Amino acid sequence: MRGALLALILSSAWFGAAGATLKATLISPENDPRLDRTRTERAYLGHPGGPAADGVQVALDEGGFELEAAGASVMLSPASAGSVEAARAAALAAEKAGAALILTDLPAAWTLAVADAVKLPVLNLGAPDDRLRQQDCRPRLYHLLPSERMRADAIAQTLVSRKWNKLLLLVGPSAQDQLRSATAQASIKRYGLQVVASKPFKLSTDPRERDLANPLLLTAGNNYDAVWIVDSDGEFARGLPYRTVLPRPVVGDAGLVALAWHAQFERYGAPQVSRRFFKAAKRPMTDSDWAAWMGGKTLLALATGTPKGPNAAWAQALAKTNVDGSKGLALSFRAWDGQLRQPLLLTDGQGVIAQAPIEGLLHPSDVLDTLGADAPEKLCKTPR
DSSP states (O other): OHHHHHHHHHHHHTTTTTSOEEEEEEEEETTOGGGOHHHHTTTOTTSOOSOHHHHHHHHHHHTHHHHHHHTOEEEEEEEEESSHHHHHHHHHHHHHTTOSEEEEOOOHHHHHHHHHHOSSOEEESSOOOGGGTTTTOOTTEEEOSOOHHHHHHHHHHHHHHTTOOEEEEEEOSSHHHHHHHHHHHHHHHHTTOEEEEEEEOOOOSOGGGGGGGOHHHHTOSOOOSEEEEEOSSOHHHHTOTTOSSSOOOEEESSSBEEESOOTTOOSTTHHHHHHHHHHHHSSOOOHHHHHHHHHHHHHHHHHHHSOSOOHHHHHHHHTTOOEEOSSSSEEOBOTTTOBBOOOEEEEOSSSEEEEESOTTOOOSSOGGGGSSOOGGGOOOOSOO
16 A cells, blocks of 8 residues: 555656645555455445545546646655554654645544644545544544435435335444444434334354344344344345345345445446546445545645645635535535535445435535534534
8 A cells, every 4th residue: 555655646746846735644544454355355335445545546646637737736645553642643743744634544533533633634534433523523624435324314315215114223233333323213213214123133153142143033023114234344234135024125234325436326427437446446436435536636626726825725725625526516515514515325236226315305505414414413512
């Protein structure tokens, strides 16, 4: 990864050396367990398929002529961290070296440590945790990847549009599953759906727990329109579709999944984006890659649209920046939580089945704000 990032620095710094240079640092985890080969080979929907640097580099390569025309350049430096303390130290070192922005592909706690360590804008590429947008928000923290609540709202809207109102909720054993289950239930309540039963599941080799891993037993005894599964790991969810007692769709972390991107999306120039990424990275573009690509696009928008000046000029421009994400409309950051507004794609892994927000849904100002916590619901008390 370090070699690829160094190549990125050289390719993006080549343009417009005499003009304004936007310096940024991308902090990634060392030995990222999400990118273990045994996981990436399984290609779980909603899980990263490779390093964030790949998406950022594709965006900067695409913007080379735009940077040259503007007499600007982007210089992106790599950094890695093996702990929250190392992430904080990397952020401080980047600020001292003159970086104007920091991009992170880190766990939520590490992302917060970075945001608290520096006075620079931080672009969160990899943490979907709602707490980063809500109670643990920070004034200079912005989010490219959709939040868990946005994904849950997209699924709930789709269920409403199909009149699949009665749900069986299956929840995994991890602490993350419990948090995401609460998020799913908030979306279910928001859109007037009904949970007829909530059951735990667990993959286990213990004979005493085998009933918790049996799809037929878990999905028996209730009448429902769909099964909503919360499985942060992904292993159990993958085997659930077509194994339920009733012939019903599965949604959530398998079956029909809400994502920022899918390589089979065929509108608004998306096929060209996916092909360029595949050519560069030698793998399909995931929604995590799209978020990283949008991080690079955000750097380009700032570098080509902001007059030469101190780092503060870049920071002031970020909140007002609109970015084209090949989703049909310009995307902007929400003032109350720093989240990038965006449509989401509903996919079964083979193609894009639907989009959210669903057609006909109304909102007082921006229908994209029906995905995720809206302004009246905000828990973020920090002024931006």
